Amino acid sequence: MRLLELQNLSFAYPNRPxxxxxxxxxxxxxxxxxILGPNGAGKSxxxxxxxxxxxxxxxxxxxxxxxxxxxxDVSTLLAYVPQSLHLPLEMRxxxxxxxxxxxxxxxxxxxxxxxxxxxxxxxEQVGCREFWKENxxxxxxxxxxxxxxxxxxAQETKVLLIDEPVTHLDLRNQMEVLTLxxxxxxxxxxxxxxxxHDVNQAREFxxxxxxxxxxxxxxxxxSREVICRETVESVFGIGVEERKGLFVRA
Amino acid sequence: xxxxxxINEGVPGMGNVSRERLRVRKSQGRFEGTGRKGRGWRxxxxxxxxxxxxxxxxxxxxxxxxxxxxxxxxExxxxxETPGATPWIEGVEKTGKAEHVLVxxxxxxxxxxxEVRDSYNRRVRLTTPPQRIVSCAPNMTExxxxxxxxxxxxxxxxxxxWPEEAQRIPSVGGLQDPSVERIVQLKSDLVLASSHFxxxxxxxxxxxxxxxxxxxxxxxxxxxYRLIRSVGLLLGIPERAEGKVKDMHDQxxxxxKKTIATPNKPRVYYMISxxxxxxxTAGSDTHIAQLIRWAGGHNVGDVIRGWxxxxxxxxxxxxxxxxxxxxxxxxxxxxxxxxxxxxRAVREGRVYEIDTDSIDRMGPxxxxxxxxxxxxxxxxxxxx
Amino acid sequence: MIQEFYRIERRKELGALLLAILCAGGAILYLxxxxxxVGLGESLRILLGYREGIDPGHLLAIEGxxxxxxxxxxxxxxxxxxxxxxxxxxxxxxxxxxxxxxISAGAVLGTTLAILLGFSSxxxxxxxxxxxxxxxxMGTSLVVxxxxxxxxxxxxxxxxxxxxxxxxxxxxxxSLLLFLHRNRIESIVLWTMGSVASATRDKVFFALPVFLLxxxxxxxxxxxxxxxxxxxxxxxxxGIRVPRVRFRIILFASLLTSVCVSLSxxxxxxxxxxxNMARILTGTRHRSxxxxxxxxxxxxxxxxxxxxxxxxSPSELPVGVVTSLxxxxxxxxxxxxxxxxxx
Numbered sequence: 001m002r003l004l005e006l007q008n009l010s011f012a013y014p015n016r017p018x019x020x021x022x023x024x025x026x027x028x029x030x031x032x033x034x035i036l037g038p039n040g041a042g043k044s045x046x047x048x049x050x051x052x053x054x055x056x057x058x059x060x061x062x063x064x065x066x067x068x069x070x071x072x073d074v075s076t077l078l079a080y081v082p083q084s085l086h087l088p089l090e091m092r093x094x095x096x097x098x099x100x101x102x103x104x105x106x107x108x109x110x111x112x113x114x115x116x117x118x119x120x121x122x123x124e125q126v127g128c129r130e131f132w133k134e135n136x137x138x139x140x141x142x143x144x145x146x147x148x149x150x151x152x153x154a155q156e157t158k159v160l161l162i163d164e165p166v167t168h169l170d171l172r173n174q175m176e177v178l179t180l181x182x183x184x185x186x187x188x189x190x191x192x193x194x195x196x197h198d199v200n201q202a203r204e205f206x207x208x209x210x211x212x213x214x215x216x217x218x219x220x221x222x223s224r225e226v227i228c229r230e231t232v233e234s235v236f237g238i239g240v241e242e243r244k245g246l247f248v249r250a
Numbered sequence: 251x252x253x254x255x256x257i258n259e260g261v262p263g264m265g266n267v268s269r270e271r272l273r274v275r276k277s278q279g280r281f282e283g284t285g286r287k288g289r290g291w292r293x294x295x296x297x298x299x300x301x302x303x304x305x306x307x308x309x310x311x312x313x314x315x316x317x318x319x320x321x322x323x324x325e326x327x328x329x330x331e332t333p334g335a336t337p338w339i340e341g342v343e344k345t346g347k348a349e350h351v352l353v354x355x356x357x358x359x360x361x362x363x364x365e366v367r368d369s370y371n372r373r374v375r376l377t378t379p380p381q382r383i384v385s386c387a388p389n390m391t392e393x394x395x396x397x398x399x400x401x402x403x404x405x406x407x408x409x410x411x412w413p414e415e416a417q418r419i420p421s422v423g424g425l426q427d428p429s430v431e432r433i434v435q436l437k438s439d440l441v442l443a444s445s446h447f448x449x450x451x452x453x454x455x456x457x458x459x460x461x462x463x464x465x466x467x468x469x470x471x472x473x474x475y476r477l478i479r480s481v482g483l484l485l486g487i488p489e490r491a492e493g494k495v496k497d498m499h500d501q502x503x504x505x506x507k508k509t510i511a512t513p514n515k516p517r518v519y520y521m522i523s524x525x526x527x528x529x530x531t532a533g534s535d536t537h538i539a540q541l542i543r544w545a546g547g548h549n550v551g552d553v554i555r556g557w558x559x560x561x562x563x564x565x566x567x568x569x570x571x572x573x574x575x576x577x578x579x580x581x582x583x584x585x586x587x588x589x590x591x592x593x594r595a596v597r598e599g600r601v602y603e604i605d606t607d608s609i610d611r612m613g614p615x616x617x618x619x620x621x622x623x624x625x626x627x628x629x630x631x632x633x634x
Numbered sequence: 635m636i637q638e639f640y641r642i643e644r645r646k647e648l649g650a651l652l653l654a655i656l657c658a659g660g661a662i663l664y665l666x667x668x669x670x671x672v673g674l675g676e677s678l679r680i681l682l683g684y685r686e687g688i689d690p691g692h693l694l695a696i697e698g699x700x701x702x703x704x705x706x707x708x709x710x711x712x713x714x715x716x717x718x719x720x721x722x723x724x725x726x727x728x729x730x731x732x733x734x735x736x737i738s739a740g741a742v743l744g745t746t747l748a749i750l751l752g753f754s755s756x757x758x759x760x761x762x763x764x765x766x767x768x769x770x771x772m773g774t775s776l777v778v779x780x781x782x783x784x785x786x787x788x789x790x791x792x793x794x795x796x797x798x799x800x801x802x803x804x805x806x807x808x809s810l811l812l813f814l815h816r817n818r819i820e821s822i823v824l825w826t827m828g829s830v831a832s833a834t835r836d837k838v839f840f841a842l843p844v845f846l847l848x849x850x851x852x853x854x855x856x857x858x859x860x861x862x863x864x865x866x867x868x869x870x871x872x873g874i875r876v877p878r879v880r881f882r883i884i885l886f887a888s889l890l891t892s893v894c895v896s897l898s899x900x901x902x903x904x905x906x907x908x909x910n911m912a913r914i915l916t917g918t919r920h921r922s923x924x925x926x927x928x929x930x931x932x933x934x935x936x937x938x939x940x941x942x943x944x945x946x947s948p949s950e951l952p953v954g955v956v957t958s959l960x961x962x963x964x965x966x967x968x969x970x971x972x973x974x975x976x977x
Contacts, residue, residue, distance in 0.1 A: 053867050073873035080871040088726040089863060091918045094639065098919075099860060102872060109921035111643065120636055132635060409817070424816050526763040526832045527749070527821040554949050561831060562669040562699050563948035565691060578752060587761075588834045589698035592690075 001065050003029045003191055004050075009059035011045055019045050021215035022059070029064075030207040031185035033193045034223065037212035038236055043195040044083065044163055046212065050193065051080040051161050064159060064191070075102055078159040079152035083167075085144075087137055093147055094132040097122055100154030122154035123147075126180060142173030149180065160184070162194040166201070178205045200246050203227040211235045359486045366484055369466040372452075376461060379486035380440035384422060384433050387444030389613035390465065391416050393478050394442070396614035397494055399485050404436045412607065412615065430454050440484065467612045469535045474612045475499065494614070501617045502544065504634040509546030509624050516627055518547035519569035519595070521580075522557065525587055529559045537612055545623035546631075565589060571600040573626065602626050646916050653929040657708070660936045664704050667940060669948045670695035698835070706833035706897045707939045707953075708932040709845050711904055713894040715931025716852050717887035718905030719912065719924055723859040724883055725790045732891040732905035735778050735793065735884065736800030737771045741895040743804050744770020746811050746822050763825065764837050764896045771892035774800055775884070788877065789866070793884070828901035828954025830939060837897060844893040849928070851886030855879065856920035863918065901954045903961025904931055904938075910968050934960075 004027040011020040020042045027033060035043045048054040050063055052074045061068045066077055079100065097119045098104050104115035123129040126146040131139070136147065145165060152160050165181065166174040182205050185192045196202050202209055203223050211218035211231060218235040219226050232240050232247055240247045363377040384405035385391040391410035394400055400415060405422040422432040425446035433441060433455065441455055441462045452462050463484055467473035475495045482491020520538055522530040531551035532538035542549040550567045551559065572595045574580040581601040584590040595601060604626060608619035624633055665681070666674040672692045680688060680696045717732040725734065744766035747753075753762030781796050782788045812819050858879045861869040866876050894901075912926035938956040945951060 048867070051871050053870050070870070071875065075871060075873040078871070080868070082865075082867060085868070086726070086865065087863075088722075088728060089913060089918060091863075095918050099864070099872075102857075105857065105860075105919060105921050109919075109925070111919075116636060116639060129635070132639070426816070523821060526761050526825065528824050528829065528831070556949070558946075558949045560669060560943065560948055560950040562695055562943070565695055565699065566670040566948070568691060588702075588836070589694055592694050592698060 001029060002062070003027045003033060003064060004193075005062040005065075007060045007062075009046075009049070009061055010057050011042070011049060011054065012057050018215045020049075020056070023215075023217055024059075025210070025217055025220055027208060027210065027220065029191065031191055032182065032206040033191070033208045033210065034202040034206035035193065035195045035210045035212060036197070036199060036202055036235070037218065041212040042215045043212055047080075047161050047163050047193065047195050051078060053080070075155065075157075077157055078161055079155040079157045081148045081152050081160065081162040081165070083163040085148065090135045090137060092132070093123070093128065093134050093136055093139075094119060096136050096147060097132075097151045097154050100151040102155075118156065119154050122150040125153055125184070126150045140173075142169050142176065145169060145173070145177055146180065149177070149184075153184070158190060160190065160192045162192060164195050164197065167197055174201070181205070199227055199232055361483075361486050361488070364483070366463065366480060368463045368480075370464055372462075372464070374461050374463045374484070376440065376484065380461075380484065382436065382438045383440045383442060383485075384428075384436060384438040385410060385442045386422070386428050386447055387425065387442065388412070388607075389611040390442040390444055390481070392611060392613040392615055393481050394485075397478070397482055397485065397487065397491055399487070402485070404438060405433060427451070430458075433460065434458055442481065442484075467537065469537065469540070471537060471540050474537070474616065477612070478614070498614055498617055501634075502620055505620050505624050506544050508631050508633055509544065509628060512546045512628055512631070515546060515548040516570040517550050517567065518542055518627055519550040519564065519567065519572045521572050521574045524561075524580075524584070524590065529561050529564060530557045531559045533557060537616075538609055541609060541616060541620050541623055542627075545620055545627050547623070547627040561589060565593065568593065569595050571595050571602060571627070573602055573604050573623075575606040576603045646922055649915060650922070650925050650929065653926065653933065657929055657933050657936070660933060660940075661704055661708070664707070664936055664940055665696060665700050667944060668695060668700060669943075672696055702833040702835050702838045703830050703939070704936075705838045706830045706841070707935050709838075709841055710830065710894040710898045710901065711908075711932040711935025712928035713845055713848065713890040713931075714901065714905035714935075715908040715912070715927040716849055716924060717890040717894075718931075719909035719920070719927045720852050720855070720859060720883050720887045721905075722909050723863045723920065724880060725794060726863060726865065728910055729906065731902070732887065732894070733797075733801075733900070735797040735888065736774050736804065737888060737891050738895065738900045739801045739804035739808070740774025740777075741767040741771040741892070741900065742822070742826055743808050743811075744768070744773075745825050745899075746808050749818050749821055750811060750815055761832070761834075761837065764840075767899075768892050768896035771895050772888065774804065775888035775892070778884070778888075779881070788880075790880075793880075824952065825899045826954075827952035828899040828957070829942075829950070829952045830898045831943070831950060833897060841893050841897055844889060848886045848890035848893065851882065852890065853921075853924055855883050855886070856924060859883070859920045860918070899952075899954060901935070901957050903957045903965070904935055907961050907965050907968065908934055911964075914968065 004025070006023050006025050009020055009023040012018060023046075035046060037043050045054060049056050049061055050068060052068050052070050052072060055070045063074075063078065066074070068074060098111065098115060100122065101112075101115040101118055104111050104119075106112055120129060120132065123132055126149055128143060128146055128150060131143070136144065139147070149160075149162070149165070152162070162181070166177050169177065178201060181192055181194065184190055185207075194206070196206075206223050208221070209223040209226050210220045211226070213235045219231045229240060229242055229247070242248075359379050362379060363375065365373055365375045368374055381402055382404045383394065383399075383402045385394055385403060386407055388407065388410045391403065391406050392412055394403055395413055395416065400413075403416065403419050406416055406419045407423060407425055407428060408421050409425060410416050410419075410421075420432075420436070422428040422436070426448060428451065430451060438460055441460055443452070443462055443464045445466050447462075447464055452464065455462050463480070465477045465480060467477050475498070478495050478498070479488070479491050482488050482494070485491075520532045520542060522532070531554075532542070532549065533554045533556045534549070534552040535555045536551075536557070539549045539552060550564075550569045553563065553567070572584070572593070574584075581596075581599075581603065584593075584596045584601055590596055604622055605619075608615040608622065621633060624631065662674070662678070665677045666672060670692060672680075672695055676688065676692060677696050677700075680693060681701075685693070714732050718730070721730040721732060721734055722728055724730075745763050747770070748762040748766035751762075753766065777800065778793065778796055782793065785792060808822075812822060858869070858874050861872045861874050862876070862879070862883075869876055869879075891905075908931040909923070909927050911930050912923045915930075916922040916926045935953070935957070938960055939953045941960075942951040942953040942956045945956075
């Protein structure tokens with residue numbers, strides 16, 4: 001079984017062709033896959049296609065052996081964490097996480113005990129259990145990100161698809177979230193696919209990396225191998241050198 | 251040094267961090283909060299708003315200055331003292347001096363020039379008897395014809411439908427928004443108006459030199475006579491007007507003498523509208539209420555002032571008879587509609603259709619109106 | 635912590651019960667108050683079926699006027715609140731109200747046509763105005779759906795834009811008609827101010843099943859609404875088929891709004907304020923929010939109509955005027971308190 005199998009996958013907007021250009025690749029089952037690449041390379045688009053949000057204009061997608069199609073209910077297979085959430089209302093943390101439990105509300109309108117427990121458990125996993133009563137919009141960026149993950153966790157799916165988990169966070173939060181994700185990926189057979197920007201972080205925290213450039217595959221392979229100077233330079237079009245284990249501008 | 255190392259002891263230990271430090275209001279994080287579109291958008295709208303405001307101001311200034319310059323301030327018909335105002339009564343010469351009229355008016359009338367104050371306490375000045383009158387109210391039209399000066403009518407509103415001859419006169423539009431252009435085009439020298447007339451229209455007409463008399467009559471019926479007398483004065487026929495008023499008064503008195511003697515006063519409900527259109531009747535302070543009282547009835551609407559009643563009020567008052575306007579077969583409609591169909595008057599078939607124009611319009615036709623009301627309310631009487 | 639969670643849930647349920655009791659109390663008060671002097675005891679006796687010794691005028695007042703009016707007030711209050719809640723969640727906007735899709739303008743057009751064509755009263759026992767305003771409102775929804783079908787990309791923003799354009803266009807048509815028939819302006823304008831004073835048993839009989847259908851449809855969409863609040867993309871990942879669900883919600887909300895408008899004219903603020911109040915009281919789960927909204931809406935409308943018919947007795951105010959006057963300070967305090975919750 002493969003984690004990902006893409007056959008000739010293409011995607012284009014009406015006024016923008018070639019967002020994804022006939023991609024064929026397979027990714028073996030790994031706990032943590034990162035997708036990297038320059039802006040506009042099609043990373044978020046690929047993730048949305050994997051989540052079933054966008055319909056590819058050509059080709060097929062299989063996630064863990066399941067064919068992904070937009071009208072198919074994939075909520076038991078994967079959980080999607082978006083880049084940002086525009087909440088028009090105030091919502092309690094616990095209520096937000098409970099949304100990850102699709103059948104939490106029974107016929108009489110009450111919340112099932114099992115689901116409440118799972119929601120609190122998910123909060124525990126991300127270390128946010130005690131602000132279950134807080135208003136989501138009043139929390140810091142780091143906490144909100146963790147809560148997005150908590151909700152995805154509460155869905156109890158095998159796959160988590162996360163779009164740019166740490167891009168807007170400060171250093172401490174970045175470390176906390178990445179460590180959290182790493183921990184989650186290694187437990188209970190979960191697989192995480194995350195779109196990221198930082199090659200250093202990807203090399204440190206993830207197992208497998210897919211580089212996209214201009215809608216095509218730049219490189220794909222185990223993170224420690226494929227994140228090397230040549231690949232980074234050719235994908236990003238910038239000269240880099242490796243210094244003390246990090247890539248810095250040359 | 252490896253960046254990921256050593257900074258975090260692991261997530262489950264997060265619990266000991268205090269909440270205060272973690273909570274940050276107005277976070278720049280993923281959640282953008284309650285419906286704000288972001289400062290950038292609002293800033294842009296502010297810029298457009300300012301621009302729009304100045305553009306609008308400029309536009310309205312241009313328009314109003316155009317209007318002001320276009321017409322001069324002239325007073326009365328027959329005088330053309332303001333440069334730029336066009337004299338439209340032939341023969342009037344511009345002398346630049348006030349009060350100087352060279353032309354002989356159609357009939358030299360010792361009453362003129364005269365000045366009258368209308369219901370808004372405005373001064374209406376005429377130098378000669380008006381020959382081309384525009385009436386902007388149905389009752390004014392009726393008064394004009396009643397006084398025998400119907401020939402002088404050159405313009406009327408869509409609603410002026412009495413007498414027949416009036417309908418052949420060209421219309422200048424509706425009650426609230428008659429066409430000033432039309433009035434000017436008709437070369438009118440006096441406009442008679444009533445309550446619907448807008449202040450802006452008055453000012454506009456004045457600014458092009460057409461005198462406007464706005465006549466209102468309030469609750470006391472005496473006011474209607476005063477109105478007719480004023481119009482008569484404006485037309486230069488005060489004695490004739492006085493005669494006509496006396497006529498009206500005598501006729502009304504004649505009827506009143508008969509009705510006043512009746513021992514019973516049936517409870518009458520004057521139904522202006524009902525059902526989905528709201529329950530409206532004539533309140534105690536209306537002239538209609540006065541007419542009903544003179545006709546020997548008790549006006550059920552006296553419990554309110556103004557026009558707005560309620561269906562429950564109607565049920566409580568339980569009138570002896572209901573008067574409705576003609577058209578639409580209202581008596582039949584009432585029979586089918588709840589709760590009206592349970593009213594005594596409806597069940598017993600005492601819903602009467604009457605001509606409401608002669609009652610609603612304050613003017614000479616109120617005599618007919620009164621007579622009509624009296625006949626309906628006291629069919630047993632023989633009226634003069 | 636979990637304990638506290640359940641405690642709060644219980645409190646919410648009690649709150650709903652309390653609201654229901656208040657509604658019942660308000661209803662009884664409503665029935666006993668009015669121009670005709672029927673006392674509390676007598677109105678209760680009439681409700682329970684006693685007929686002996688009852689003045690026929692009083693009987694008429696209760697059965698023929700106040701009872702239909704009460705039911706109409708409850709229906710309209712609850713209906714507007716429900717559809718307001720649905721639209722606020724669907725369009726992710728707390729300022730949405732039941733009329734965002736242009737329905738109110740369609741209803742006014744229907745009424746105008748009814749009055750001008752002379753169908754204004756006594757048509758099918760319903761009143762032409764009731765029927766035409768309902769048809770006008772539903773017709774507008776139909777137009778919205780047709781336009782959405784024609785356009786390729788149907789997002790929430792598109793729907794709102796269509797609603798705004800329809801509002802302007804239909805209002806312009808109404809203005810034109812009014813201009814050509816100025817003698818009838820007053821009746822039409824008064825109807826648009828909103829009033830349930832002309833509620834009759836026939837109208838309520840017609841309205842009740844339609845209301846129940848619409849309300850059931852909205853309640854059935856509770857779960858979808860829960861997810862739609864987060865946005866279309868997230869909703870999709872939870873298995874919500876967004877275009878289909880959106881169509882269903884707009885359909886049922888339109889049905890509700892149309893029947894409300896046909897009973898009462900265009901009454902503002904109820905559909906805007908009560909969903910926000912409900913959310914402050916009970917959170918974001920639609921199964922509770924909808925219940926609270928319906929109860930609050932019914933209560934609010936009942937209170938407003940009570941004021942409308944007693945303030946100037948025996949004259950009456952249009953209830954739409956009262957809801958707007960009451961609604962503004964309530965809304966302002968909501969906005970001020972918006973960050974503090976009760977649950």
